[in-house]
Amino acid sequence: MRLVKETVETATAEPAPPPAPGAEQYVALDFANSALALPGGQFTDLLGTPADANRWLTERDLAPADAGLQEMCTAQLRTLREQIRSLLAARLAGCAPPASALSALNEALTRAPAASLLHWDPARGLYRAASHPTTQIVEHALAALAADTADLLTAPEADRLTACGSPPCNRYLLRHGRRHWCSTRCGGRARAARAYARRAQPKAD
Known part of the structure; x- marks a missing residue:
């Protein structure tokens, strides 16, 4: 599936980072990372509005640009995202996943x-179409994201799943070597924090 670099930003927050390692292989990882905690207590939700969610799905070939998502469908996407994040967290912790997340x-x-269902129209005659096209689009997107999550969690790559080691970042990634950062920006922030901690340590007499 086609992934693109996000450029969403708020008035006070820094731009969202590029997709984390592994997101080019598993769109479910990119989906889980679509709610970003940023420095300074800022937060960016790439599914924050129906227009945001429609754009996110379109850029990943999961919905047409004119899908016309409404808030109810967008809320379903955000809910599934949180359940997927629960499953990823449980996998990292080596514990049983929440039953509610598995059910979702x-x-x-x-x-x-x-x-598609069979319909009748006096002008058109018999024809097949979804009973509610927008709802069907979202349901197919939810199913695709759920299937990709299941693939990720049961694949050998799941052993490389980790969380970004640079607070406050809340993103997941597939680790390459010893790298535990989702972006060079987070890596730089983590190194700077370690350097500051070393300088702040009291010197022995």
């Missing part, structure tokens, strides 16, 4: 319609 993922996997 499995529901998303099975709710996408397999076929």
Whole structure:
């Protein structure tokens, strides 16, 4: 699936970083990282509004640009994101995943319609179409994201799953070597914090 660099920013927050390592392989990882904690107590939600969510899905070939998402559908995406983050956190902690998160993922996997319904219109005659096209688009997107999450969590790459080691960043990534940072920006911040901590240590007499 096609991934693009996000450029969303708030009036006071720094721009969102590029996709974390692994997001080019697993769109579910990019989805989980679509709510970003930034320095200075700032927060950016790339699914914050229906327009934001529609753009995010479109840029990843999960919905057409004119899907016309509404808040109800956007809220479903944000809810699934939080459940996926719970599953990733449980995998990192080596503990059993929350039952609610498993149920939410499995529901998303099975709710996408397999076929369009048959309709009748006096002018058109019999034809097939989704009962609610926008809802069906979102359900297919939810199913695709859930399936990608299941693939990630059961793949050998799951052993490389880690959380960014540069607070306050809350992103997940697939580790390469010893790297525990999701971006060069986070890596620089972590190194600066370590250097400051060393300088602040009291010198022995």
